[in-house]
Amino acid sequence: MKREIRILGIDDSPFNFSDKNSTIIGVVMRGGKYIDCVLCEKITVDGNDSTSICIKMIKNTRHFKQLQAILIDGVALGGFNIVDINEILKEIKIPVITITRDEPNLDKIKKALQKHFDDWEKRWEVVSKGGLHRIKTKHNPIYVKCAGLPIEEAKEIIKLSTIRGVIPEPIRVAHLIASGIKRGESHGKA
Amino acid sequence: MKREIRILGIDDSPFNFSDKNSTIIGVVMRGGKYIDCVLCEKITVDGNDSTSICIKMIKNTRHFKQLQAILIDGVALGGFNIVDINEILKEIKIPVITITRDEPNLDKIKKALQKHFDDWEKRWEVVSKGGLHRIKTKHNPIYVKCAGLPIEEAKEIIKLSTIRGVIPEPIRVAHLIASGIKRGESHGKA
Numbered sequence: 001m002k003r004e005i006r007i008l009g010i011d012d013s014p015f016n017f018s019d020k021n022s023t024i025i026g027v028v029m030r031g032g033k034y035i036d037c038v039l040c041e042k043i044t045v046d047g048n049d050s051t052s053i054c055i056k057m058i059k060n061t062r063h064f065k066q067l068q069a070i071l072i073d074g075v076a077l078g079g080f081n082i083v084d085i086n087e088i089l090k091e092i093k094i095p096v097i098t099i100t101r102d103e104p105n106l107d108k109i110k111k112a113l114q115k116h117f118d119d120w121e122k123r124w125e126v127v128s129k130g131g132l133h134r135i136k137t138k139h140n141p142i143y144v145k146c147a148g149l150p151i152e153e154a155k156e157i158i159k160l161s162t163i164r165g166v167i168p169e170p171i172r173v174a175h176l177i178a179s180g181i182k183r184g185e186s187h188g189k190a
Numbered sequence: 191m192k193r194e195i196r197i198l199g200i201d202d203s204p205f206n207f208s209d210k211n212s213t214i215i216g217v218v219m220r221g222g223k224y225i226d227c228v229l230c231e232k233i234t235v236d237g238n239d240s241t242s243i244c245i246k247m248i249k250n251t252r253h254f255k256q257l258q259a260i261l262i263d264g265v266a267l268g269g270f271n272i273v274d275i276n277e278i279l280k281e282i283k284i285p286v287i288t289i290t291r292d293e294p295n296l297d298k299i300k301k302a303l304q305k306h307f308d309d310w311e312k313r314w315e316v317v318s319k320g321g322l323h324r325i326k327t328k329h330n331p332i333y334v335k336c337a338g339l340p341i342e343e344a345k346e347i348i349k350l351s352t353i354r355g356v357i358p359e360p361i362r363v364a365h366l367i368a369s370g371i372k373r374g375e376s377h378g379k380a
């Protein structure tokens with residue numbers, strides 16, 4: 001695989017309970033080395049619009065035709081605003097990969113959805129669909145879901161776009177931006 | 191010089207005439223390769239606070255003690271909110287370098303200051319102080335002012351933190367972020 005493939009990484013900003021919206025940041029990189037572009041949109045905290053707004057962000061960038069993979073930090077953005085990676089794949093025809101450091105606790109997620117959302121079954125269906133892969137790294141393992149490509153190819157994309165640690169640069173940088181613009185100084189890890 | 195020295199690059203967001211504030215973004219990088227941190231503050235469009243807010247941004251980051259140079263896009267941020275690099279140097283004791291692609295038209299700046307600001311003499315004194323260096327590159331020349339280090343060392347810092355083109359990565363990335371969060375997609379060059 002070419003090392004300089006264009007990858008878009010997406011992460012959301014931290015938010016307070018009183019916030020209606022969360023900012024999502026997209027970063028277009030060549031492999032894990034060079035930043036081409038920064039994208040910015042708003043989604044509703046705990047809303048239902050993260051999938052459609054990711055699709056809009058991806059389709060609207062002038063780099064759309066060059067993109068070869070979308071990497072998203074986790075299975076939801078802006079709280080429980082669940083991202084449907086199969087729906088994104090269907091619309092944009094580019095492979096989509098979600099990555100988390102911690103193993104998603106599906107039992108806990110299901111209970112929280114049941115408690116807080118009338119449409120919990122719809123959200124749960126998206127969250128629980130598709131296989132979760134535990135990927136070993138030199139450091140801690142990461143947890144990956146993917147749509148539109150085999151897990152072996154997803155691993156290769158993750159590897160070529162990771163510089164230090166376990167999180168690919170497009171997601172790590174999107175996290176630093178989303179966190180920095182909200183808090184004044186970026187903190188924490190994607 | 192060590193290639194991975196910590197450098198902070200600062201640029202401002204584009205703004206409309208009706209905007210009271212402009213966002214400034216700081217990016218801490220190791221050389222031109224790895225982003226450590228993203229910082230964010232607000233300054234007043236055409237105000238007098240860019241110097242004090244840059245000082246605050248620099249002093250408040252947890253990377254302050256590691257920083258070995260501050261790179262700023264141009265001699266003013268947020269319109270005619272002039273940055274006093276000697277004042278920054280005095281407060282933080284770290285070399286400060288400003289960089290522009292275009293040769294500042296001092297005559298035009300002076301006339302604009304005279305036309306729009308009661309305190310134009312104070313602003314003009316800061317803008318016109320210190321030597322402007324025209325630096326040749328493989329591509330177009332750049333125009334540089336510096337405080338706290340000889341121009342030869344400033345050149346070395348610019349060289350080691352530039353990957354493509356003529357603008358050092360910490361400023362280029364700060365520009366992409368500042369532009370992307372304001373416009374939805376980053377455009378133009380620092």
